[in-house]
Amino acid sequence: MIRRSVPERYVSLCLRVGAHIEDFVDAYFGPAALREEALADGPHEPHSLQEEALALLEGAPTEDLEDDRVQWLLG
Numbered sequence: 739m740i741r742r743s744v745p746e747r748y749v750s751l752c753l754r755v756g757a758h759i760e761d762f763v764d765a766y767f768g769p770a771a772l773r774e775e776a777l778a779d780g781p782h783e784p785h786s787l788q789e790e791a792l793a794l795l796e797g798a799p800t801e802d803l804e805d806d807r808v809q810w811l812l813g
Contacts (some may be wrong), residue, residue: 743801744797744798744801744811745803745807746772748794748811749766749768749772749776750772750775750776751776751787751791751794753766753772753776754776754777754781754782754787755787757777757780757781757782758781795811798811798812799812
């Protein structure tokens, strides 16, 4: 399994949430492989998406990110 950075995990999560909510992601210009991977299994269970979001929030402060980026993610 590929170890993804917090920003990549955030984008992947947003793409998967977007499978449930129309226009949640208004544009995506990142790597096609990341989008394909995020959407490969079809819509994910909302509860698992929530758990992933909480894990992402929990791990964001421990990553090597700029303070303003961490604050934006936590917001």
